[in-house]
Amino acid sequence: MRSPAPAGTGRRCYAGRIRRGAIASTDLPAPLLRPRGECVIPASITPADGGPAEGVPAVELRGITKRFPGVVANHDIDITVRRGTVHALIGENGAGKSTLMKILYGMQKPDEGTITIDGERVTLSSPADAIRHGIGMVHQHFMLADNLTVRENIVLGAEKAYGIGARSRRRIMEISDAYGLDIRPDVLVEEIGVADRQRVEILKVLYRGARTLILDEPTAVLVPQEVDALFANLRELKAEGLTVIFISHKLGEVLSVADDITVIRRGTTVASVVPAETNPGELAELMVGSELPVPDTGESTVTDEPVLTVSGLHLSGTDTEGTLREVLTDIDFTIHRGEILGIAGVEGNGQAELVEAVMGIRTPDGGRIELAGEDISRAGTRARREAGVGYIPEDRHRHGLLLNAPLWENRMLGHVTERPNSRGGRLTIADARRDTERIVGEYDVRTPGIEVTAASLSGGNQQKLIFGREMSHDPKVLIAAHPTRGVDVGAQAQIWEQIRQARARGLAVLLISADLDELIGLSDTLRVMYRGRLVAEADPATITPEELGTAMTGASGGGTAAGPAGGTPAGPGDRDTGDEGAAAPDPAPGSGAEHDGRADGGAR
Amino acid sequence: MTTSPLTWRPLRRIDREKLILGFAAPALALATAFVIISLVMSLTGQNPFLAFQIMGDYGTKADSQVWIINKAIPYYLSAVAVAIGFRMNLFNIGVDGQYQVAAFFAAAVGGYLTFSGTLRIPFILLTAMAVGAIWAGIAGFLKATRGVSEVISTIMLNAIGGALIGYLLHDGRLAERTQNIVHTPYLPESTMFFTIDTDAGRIYGTIVIAIVAGLAYWYLLGRTRFGFDLRSVGESESAARAGGVSVKRMVVTAMVLSGAMAGLVGMPTLLNDSGTFGNNFPGGIGFMGIAIALLGRNHAVGMAFAALLWAFLERTGGRLNFEGYNQEIVGVMQGIIVLSVVIAYELVRRWGLRRQQRMVGAQLAARAAATPATAGAAVSMEKSPATPGPTGDRRAGKNGSDDPTDPEVS
Structure with a gap:
């Protein structure tokens, strides 16, 4: 053989x-x-x-x-x-x-x-x-x-x-x-x-x-x-x-x-x-690097108007061997207008499943997802996207692009029911092409034209195209899973800038990333995910990558800095703080105050 | 950099290339097939050039042309039916069973209807489409709900369809007997489709059905939202699902459409020729449709040419036999053509993709060099060796996720 x-x-x-x-x-x-x-x-x-x-x-x-x-x-x-x-x-x-x-x-x-x-x-x-x-x-x-x-x-x-x-x-x-x-x-x-x-x-x-x-x-x-x-x-x-x-x-x-x-x-x-x-923190820092341009959101734009509310989300799935395991347990969070919620966690702790549940690609076993006050738990993926959920998938080759199709067809993907891509069931190809050219220009997608296949572009330019597409349909929420993974440094800085702009425009952003600097730099609120639960909350203003790295391993009782206090070990579940938009049932007075302060729109 | 410098020549070059590649593939395939066929014939001691000449002469005669066109009509419909599946990665291998079951029921319904003449035609057509859709829909339903491979289920439905027809096509059930032929009652003359009379013979009026079907296929897949969804499922199921397409529903819908189209395959024969479905009704057209759809690249016009080529080969094959050649050589030709086509298309596709990637890279590099001041910083960062670029990402992704294709197994 x-x-x-x-x-x-x-x-x-x-x-x-x-x-x-x-x-x-x-x-x-x-x-x-x-x-x-x-x-x-x-x-x-x-x-x-x-x-x-x-x-x-x-x-x-x-x-x-x-x-x-x-x-x-x-x-x-x-x-x-x-x-x-x-x-x-x-x-x-x-x-x-x-x-x-x-x-x-x-x-x-x-x-x-x-x-x-x-x-x-x-x-x-x-x-x-x-x-x-x-x-x-x-x-x-x-x-x-x-x-x-x-x-x-x-x-x-x-x-x-x-x-x-x-x-x-x-x-x-x-x-x-x-x-x-x-x-x-x-x-x-x-x-x-x-x-x-x-x-x-x-x-x-x-x-x-x-x-x-x-x-x-x-x-x-x-x-x-x-x-x-x-x-x-x-x-x-x-x-x-x-x-x-x-x-x-x-x-x-x-x-x-x-x-x-x-x-x-x-x-x-x-x-x-x-x-x-x-220690884990130092290793995490070494892995993701900290000498990269540091993302920084600048002044807070957080409001108290909830846009995406997820409550009591449960999801079980079968793994490759057919065993049924609970992959998401009791997920609760709220993202407000102009807020970026970062989810930290070692990969494989349920982040991908969370994103798919919010997008309607997976059907959760229980729980409620609300978009601007409307229950979308039962809506299909297309309905959710039409309602204003933009999606930057983790694996853009599998979920974000038709690699062998030209850029303008990729511009339609996921939004084919919306203007300028179609009208009454008919594709409006000329409009879509014109709009693709606009995206290519505005988002600096480096390509010789819109006829080339998506596969010919570099990772960063593919991502910019996806970003441009998702931002072109007036989203209320942007779900960005590892938005800068596999892209070059230049594109990374641009994508960070675009996420900041989205936030400034009042979007609620759910950011999932393995890059701790990116998370800390961009997020207004940080949650840590471990074994399918949101186990800790951290304040990006004060936490260091080391501390966040430690929290991610589930080894300590939440974020060392701002996570809910308490000496309880790793106990998943006892870290759930419920709806953080409301008066946080957060035992740590420091972080609670900090949180409330920012919820009022105060600058950091 | 952010202004849109998009109105430049290279773009058109890529467009033109696409067109050239589109024609290059079939040309390359046919030329290769031509060479291989010549070799095969030479090796078996037959003169290929004389054979080609005979075929050329005979195939271009007026009456041959009429015959070829008439024969190509069901071939084309069959190819379109297969192509609908192909466009979303479904292999409807059961077009053969679908059209026969459909034609049988359509003929039976037509034969037993009491109201007269022309009114029966739409009724017959609708029956055929509905029966074909149901027959294929079974496979679609099984795939969507139980994950049954459509290749298996449609081919089994072919067998079941054959048995069903065999059972019902019996004197006293839905059929009657005339000498050795058991058949459904004859359609009255007024129920037959019109024909276009020429000096060399009559062209079936059902060619109109084929043309309408081709146009509908082109429009539906290329110009509608539904068609885009269907094609995106074919290109990448995961991307389509993330984009909001219900893949399961799309599977059923595509199979139903494919089956409805397949239902029309028997109509040229029924309405323009036999007027009945008997145990001598032509079979196997569904399988030819697969070859023709491949040859025509699932393209509405391409498949029309392919169907004509197929009919041409059949017509001239008979003549070759008459001239002392083995008639089987036509089967060999068809096989060689299909193989060459599949291989040539794939080669040209890969080559084109690589070429395009190179062109994109070269153009961007030239552009970066031309505007060093403005874009220099970002571009140089992008080009720096430390950063993974396009192919790197893809490879990394592939390597990282699943390695079942790795060469070392043991």
Whole structure:
């Protein structure tokens, strides 16, 4: 299935080494772990095995640069992964983690830079190469055949290693026992849960002789107890001298399991830190960067006229494995005219679902959504948009654009029932085109014309087009999910400016972002979302990114600065402050006063 | 920078390019097909050029032309029916069953109606459209409510439709027998559609139906709000849903429309030729519609040319047989043409997209260079290596979200 593995010998070597490692465990002197002489690479590894922690690093990336046509995805990446450690690689979505890992796994070749594995410079031109050098990858989306047993899945594609019979089973059990993976080889994959599948994936990689495992967002699909179990497995692996590269954006987890942390931002490594010397806030700051132009809303324009009121919103959804989970619990908030409500939170805590529920794309199980006093809980997406809800979706390629359609058709998307796009069921194409030209001019969409497809524009210009479109229909509310994600710095500043203008025009803005500076700089009010609940409230005037970052991990009792006081730990739910527009039932007098003051339109 | 410098030449260049690409694809496809067919024929020891000459001569004769036009009418209707589905990513493979069931009921209703003549025609047409719509609507309903793939359900409905006709087309049920042919009662002469008489034969008046259907298709999809919604679902279901389109309702509506159009496919034969639905009623036109819709790029005019080409091949295929060639070579030709078309369109589309992206990039760079003072700052920031640009975003998005297409599976 994969390209013929020419170095059968190489593979056997690693396997042999692991087996000995597995049986001998850690208390054996290091020399015994040395590979046999016939192996190709081992000679160079010996010193590493000799001096476990300090010696030659397991993986060393130097000056890695990868360009795609017209774009630089990675540049000047420097990472050193010590042998026998868990090395976390953190960064926002789109920061370049995946590209980097694809380079390390041989799926893409770097344009510049060197990869050194166990002290030896290597060129990886395929995953088979990477495996030969002892690099294995566990993908976020499992690649298992449901209708085969665990053993069959593991052996599939690696039949040469230990055959397909009793030998393979013995080997699987050896690995399973050595690392405490607790694998049942004869169960059908369709009968086991997510966490078990993940262990099967890990075993699959080990079976192929990997000594360095790349885990791509392994905790994304797990519940907390399963995460703990996974971390226990990772510690076992580490103790056996294997190396784990752990990709994540969940700061708390990274801090609890990693030995070293490398932060990637906008395609390059910005910092290498040790968990003991850092904290979630600092990491969050490193991830999103704080030297960027700081957004600032200026004078407050908040009024006391509620525009969007969400109360008691509940939503449950089935995850990829079909388990029913509550994704939104008791969401309450009100946004007033001229107010920007920022929602902070680590991704995947229900923000996307909240946006979709407000847009009518998902049907909540309960709760009420009011737009300017009118109940729109039952209205469809189109009715809501017509009623004045503008929407900047999180994933503009999937939800905001028809990539293969010209710009003027994209200008109609979502507003096809409104002027100037149509009249009485008939498209008014000439008007729509003229208006598209206006948007292109007013919002500085850099394009040679409106006939080009949306796919030809850069991310920032696509976003400007979407922004222009949404602002062209007199919205009362603007829902902006990660509005500056994946756009360049110039466009980012423009989009911030446009959000400010929208606020000045009296819109109510719901801003969801992973960029803490953006949130703090733009928002009039900040709420923190954690596991589907709004758990804390913070005052953007006083809170720092560090404090907000801490609140986002759910680790402390809300925002350190202005969140409702109280020593209660993380307790989701007890942070709900209800309708904040009314006299806030907020126990913290400081923030309450601050809030009321601003609600009256006072300047900050 | 914010003034609108949009009235410039490159824009028109992109427009013109689009047009050229539109024609380049079918031309490239047909040329490729021509070459491959020649090779195939040469390899099997037949003279391709002589064959092409025979086809050309015979196909352009006056009576052949009339035959080709008449044959192309149902082909075109069938292609339009398929294209409605294609435009929103639905593969209505059941046009074949839909038109046969529709034609059968329309013929039966027409045959048993008692009021006279011309009045029956609209009645027959409406019956056909309604039956076709219902038959296809079943598949649409199943897809919207139960998520059943329309490919599976429509093809099964083809079989069910065949069985239904088989059951009802029985002496004493809805049909009568004349010698070996079991058929519905004949429509009276006054119920037949008009024809256009020429020296070389009679052109079916039902060509009017085809033309109206083509115009309606073009207008509905290209010029109405409904059509925009339908097309946006076809382009990106997620974007359409976020834009407020009810995708489920659109699935049912599109299938109903496709089925109604399919219902008309049997009408040229029924109203201009046979006057009855018998067990010798022509079948398989629904499947040809798929090929023709592909060849015509779902375009109202393109499909008309494609339908004529198909009819031309059939007409001349018979002649080739007469001249000592294997008649099957026409089937081979049709297959090769469809394959070439699909491949060529995709190649030209990708090439065009890449070219457009390059052009956009080049023009913007030139523009940035031309106005360094005003836009310099922002543009240079945009071009700085640290910032992800268009392709980078897309890749990152793709990489980040789902990797099932990754090459390494094991």
